[in-house]
Amino acid sequence: MLTELGKRAKKAEAVLMTASTAQKNKALFLIATALNENAGDILAANALDIETARANKMKSSLIDRLSLDEKRISSIASGVKEVALLEDPVGKTLSGTTRPNGLVIEKVSVPLGVIAVIFEARPNVTADAAALCLKSGNSVILRGGKEAFHSNKAIADIMRAAVKNAGLPEDCIQLVEDTSRESATALMKMNDYVDVLIPRGGAGLIKACVQNSTVPVIETGTGNCHVYVDEFADLEMARDILFNAKVSRPSVCNACESVLVHRAVAEKFLPMAKTALEKANVIIHADSETARIIADTVPATEEDYAREYLGYEISAKVVGGIDEAIEHIAKYGTGHSECIVTESYSNAQKFVARVDCAAVYVNASTRFTDGNEFGFGAEIGISTQKLHARGPLGLPELVSFKYIVRGNGQVRG
């Protein structure tokens, strides 16, 4: 059954890959309108999901993420319209040359093809991912979690109908209705029909995709992000950045999970940090040196330094210098976002050159690693791998390229 779905996606892709920008935008605007006009259907479907979630005693924070209302649907529809207004990434001549033998070689951007997106409970991902894939000329196979199934189905059906109304093949957006683990695993092996797999969700989902997928995966979203407070830091700035990076939205991947403090400023900085963090009841997992300086910490274990808390907790460590900080980040970091706070030009230069991650910050919060904050518009995820693309995956990251070679009978000698 999943194979049939893959075949239909490939077939739709053969049309979508050469669709004009105007046609794709028309579909996106029709989708936005249809989502608003059919909000009642979406809310009815969402009510079924919420009812099941309550019966299953889902945590209230998760129920909140699952819940839709008129306002959220309107915001999802606005997001789709914004994608329509972004530049079409397909059909750009990226470079070109005429060879001595007269061959004219152009490198032109083309869609990736069929993208599978495996995601967890948030129903807004259905619309976001489908809109980004449509604009970039890619068919998408969406495989959401069972918790949001009715909501996802309602949104996908509305989008498919709108795509059809725009004269494009509705099968360029498909939802996998089987939400079993087996359907996810099968999708990971569909090399004949799927060009790229993008998982969106927790560390468990990402790991399962990396371990099991034979389809090329873009690894996303695991963020064990550090703020390193250098000996030459402006300590008030460091405190504000740390507080923002940890507390402004702890559940997301660009939140700070660990603070490293240079020994020379630890006595002064750590009490400042504690005063700030305790306002948000942040639990500090501290090494022994930190624990000597500030009270009410819990001991940090080796595991703590590798942990993505995604909540009001942080690990803390005093380090002897920037090299130790860089080594610590190399050992425990996940290649997402890393920050140094310093007024030293040399240390800033060293940190940005030597820390190997998607986004490296000097004197700014790690929370900025985000498609909108980077000025890309919407994103489909944040890549933490080095192949293909790193950091926020916007429209320009959802394409590949081909070489077009025009000759007049050239043969190779």
Place this chain on the structure above:
Amino acid sequence: MLTELGKRAKKAEAVLMTASTAQKNKALFLIATALNENAGDILAANALDIETARANKMKSSLIDRLSLDEKRISSIASGVKEVALLEDPVGKTLSGTTRPNGLVIEKVSVPLGVIAVIFEARPNVTADAAALCLKSGNSVILRGGKEAFHSNKAIADIMRAAVKNAGLPEDCIQLVEDTSRESATALMKMNDYVDVLIPRGGAGLIKACVQNSTVPVIETGTGNCHVYVDEFADLEMARDILFNAKVSRPSVCNACESVLVHRAVAEKFLPMAKTALEKANVIIHADSETARIIADTVPATEEDYAREYLGYEISAKVVGGIDEAIEHIAKYGTGHSECIVTESYSNAQKFVARVDCAAVYVNASTRFTDGNEFGFGAEIGISTQKLHARGPLGLPELVSFKYIVRGNGQVRG
């Protein structure tokens, strides 16, 4: 043991990733000199491999690929020098912007990290791959076939010593001495130490990597390439292109494996093609319509259309039009190189837009899909996947990027 090797590669990479172009070029020139100066050691090692190959009754064409002499070593050394002369792909500012909040965001090219290359019998790959990885700031773990083990080891040892003489960590070039299947499989799972895996070899090796690797793979080199002779083709040009694409070097991935001929010109073209191809004793696997027009063919099976002969054989089929040709290529092609021969502007445009492959040709031989022919200099392989890079993988394809974000205390609202 392989883990130790991975750790050393990562450690070397921490230095190599920020090495200057001058330092990397110095290492490359020292390598080239050392390869020439120590040609005797390489030839002695090669003699051991040849002796074993003869004892094992290896095919003479394979023994030829394995064999080195002074001239071949000199050519390998020249290749290394050419890499030194190519532009350094690391440290380029690819784009940049200042955001409304004052954050300055730069996108800068950085090495991929540690690249593992699994390859088959040719010892020249050892030097080629190591030189390209070194220039692009990547550590490389080379895992060659057992048939070339002594040759690979001699070349790798010489390169490592030269890298050390240049003041760079020798562990940025390492050879896996265990040539068992297990060592290849273990390498495919070393996600903690290997960033990218590039297989170079036959379809079996590529498939094993795609199926088993949890490390991101760049799929290379399977080429079931087509020449489509359109109804509006210059038939003499078509014959010459077909002959060149099939016969100039049949063992390589950009060679033509299948010819599709428009029905309107089949009666005229197929005898011309046969006259050319029979000069090289090419066996034609023909559909019934082709077999009616020309004699001495063998019947083409479904498998024939999917086959990469890599020899003096070709499949042939008469098609009703360009759409059927495009569909046939979508079904059987491997996304490598595809050619249309036509004088029709519209058909040329349609073919280049709709055929989904790394390099699509109008009126030129598929044999041009090659780093040198494209003007990239040396290549590490030809990608047939859409993630990261497609077509010849030169230095610009051996890097990733990072975002460097400079602020003055910005926090996210």
